[in-house]
Amino acid sequence: MNNRLMRAFVLTAPGKYAVQEVPAPIAAPGEAVIDVERVGVCGTDMEFFTGAMAYLHQGHSTYPMRLGHEWAGRVAAVGAGVDPAWVGRRVMGDTMLGCGVCRRCRRGHQHVCEKRQELGIRGERPGALAEQLAVPVSSLHVLPDSVDSVLGALVEPGGxxxxxxxxxxxxxxxxxxxxxxxxxxxxxxxxxxxxxxxxxxxxxxxxxxxxxxxxxxxxxxxxxxxxxxxxxxxxxxxxxxxxxxxxxxxxxxxxxxxxxxxxxxxxxxxxxxxxxxxxxxxxVLSASPGLDDTIRAYADGTVDPRPLVAATVGLEQVGAVLAGERPADAGPGPKIHVDPRTS
CATH class of the missing domain: 3.40.50.720 (NAD(P)-binding Rossmann-like Domain)
Known part of the structure; x- marks a missing residue:
C-alpha cells in the first residue's frame, strides 16, 4: 500500500483546478517513476482548460485529469522486469503510448494506435504536472549531459x-x-x-x-x-x-x-x-518518430530552442497560465515552463 503523497495540478472541470495532495505513483511492472524537473504548458493543455478539446467530447478524456506531456526528469524507481540501471538516468518521454500488440504498433506506428493512451491527454495516464510521474520504460529517451531539463522539456514539441x-x-x-x-x-x-x-x-x-x-x-x-x-x-x-x-x-x-x-x-x-x-x-501527428534526432540536434547545438521559454513557474501558477495570464517577468518567448518542485 502506498501512503506517500505528492503535489499535483488537477483540472477538475473547465476553468476549475486545484493543486492537490495525491498518492505518489508506484512503478508497475515495466514502468518507471520519474522525479519531474520541468514541464511545458502547451496549447492542448489550454484547450482542456477551456473545455474545447475534442477528446473530451469524443469520450477519450474526462475530468478530473492531470495535464502535462512535455517533460523532463530523473528516474527515481523502476518496477518489476525493468533493468535497475535506469535509476538515476535523466530522461524525457514519448507522449504516445500504444497498446504494443496491434498492427500499427508492430509496424512502429504506436503514435497512431487506435487504443493508444496519450500522457496527460487521452486515456487514464496522468500527466507530468506533479512532483512524480509513472510511465512505461519503453517510452523513455535518455538525455545526454548537454541537454538539461529546460531542453529536455522542449524535446516533445521539437520532435x-x-x-x-x-x-x-x-x-x-x-x-x-x-x-x-x-x-x-x-x-x-x-x-x-x-x-x-x-x-x-x-x-x-x-x-x-x-x-x-x-x-x-x-x-x-x-x-x-x-x-x-x-x-x-x-x-x-x-x-x-x-x-x-x-x-x-x-x-x-x-x-x-x-x-x-x-x-x-x-x-x-x-x-x-x-x-x-x-x-x-x-x-504530422506526434513527435514520436523524431524524438531521438531532436535530442541529438539539441545536444550538438544544431538547434537551440532556449529563447522560446519565456518564464518558469510553480504548480500554484499553472491555473493562471492556462487562463492566458503571462507571468510578470516573462520574456518574449511563447512557451511557459513549470518546475513542480517549487511552490
Whole structure:
C-alpha cells in the first residue's frame, strides 16, 4: 500500500483546478517513476482548460485529469522486469503510448494506435504536472549531459517540428514559409534553417516580431504582406481554419505543404488545386518518430530552442497560465515552463 503523497495540478472541470495532495505513483511492472524537473504548458493543455478539446467530447478524456506531456526528469524507481540501471538516468518521454500488440504498433506506428493512451491527454495516464510521474520504460529517451531539463522539456514539441521540417524536404537554397510563429512554428523554422533553407514566417499583425528577429529570422510577414515569391515548401503550424487553404495557394507547383497545426473547426483545401499544382501534402501527428534526432540536434547545438521559454513557474501558477495570464517577468518567448518542485 502506498501512503506517500505528492503535489499535483488537477483540472477538475473547465476553468476549475486545484493543486492537490495525491498518492505518489508506484512503478508497475515495466514502468518507471520519474522525479519531474520541468514541464511545458502547451496549447492542448489550454484547450482542456477551456473545455474545447475534442477528446473530451469524443469520450477519450474526462475530468478530473492531470495535464502535462512535455517533460523532463530523473528516474527515481523502476518496477518489476525493468533493468535497475535506469535509476538515476535523466530522461524525457514519448507522449504516445500504444497498446504494443496491434498492427500499427508492430509496424512502429504506436503514435497512431487506435487504443493508444496519450500522457496527460487521452486515456487514464496522468500527466507530468506533479512532483512524480509513472510511465512505461519503453517510452523513455535518455538525455545526454548537454541537454538539461529546460531542453529536455522542449524535446516533445521539437520532435513534432523536426518531423514537419523533414516533411517539407528542403534542399539548400530552397525557400520555405512557416505559417504561425508560435512554439511549433518557430521550432520548424529553426530546423528548416539548419537544413539550409531560406526561411520566412507569417503571423498575425499583433504578434511581435521581436523574438523572431532575435532568433535571426528577418523575413517576417502578415497575411496581407506576404511577398510574391516562389515558396518551395509551406508549413502550416497555425490553428486558423483558413490557413491550410492559403498554404496550398502560396506553395510553388511541385512543392510541398505540411500540416502540423490543428484548427478548432474543420479546415478545407481544394484537392483540384493540389492535383493541378502537383503538390505533395503531408500531415504530422506526434513527435514520436523524431524524438531521438531532436535530442541529438539539441545536444550538438544544431538547434537551440532556449529563447522560446519565456518564464518558469510553480504548480500554484499553472491555473493562471492556462487562463492566458503571462507571468510578470516573462520574456518574449511563447512557451511557459513549470518546475513542480517549487511552490
Amino acid at each position: 513534432n517540428a523536426l518531423r514537419a521540417a523533414r516533411a517539407a524536404a528542403p534542399r539548400p537554397g530552397d525557400r520555405a514559409l512557416v505559417l504561425g510563429p508560435g512554439t511549433i512554428g518557430l521550432l520548424v523554422a529553426m530546423f528548416l534553417r539548419a537544413a539550409g533553407a531560406e526561411v520566412h514566417l507569417m503571423g498575425r499583425a499583433d504578434n511581435s516580431p521581436v523574438l523572431a528577429h532575435e532568433l535571426g529570422f528577418e523575413q517576417m510577414w502578415t497575411e496581407d504582406s506576404v511577398p510574391d515569391l516562389p515558396f518551395d515548401a509551406v508549413v502550416d503550424a497555425s490553428n486558423a481554419a483558413h490557413l491550410p487553404g492559403l498554404a496550398l495557394e502560396l506553395v510553388e507547383p511541385a512543392g510541398r505543404v505540411v500540416y502540423v497545426g490543428l484548427a478548432g473547426e474543420p479546415s478545407r483545401i481544394d484537392t483540384r488545386r493540389l492535383a493541378l499544382k502537383d503538390v505533395t501534402a503531408v500531415g
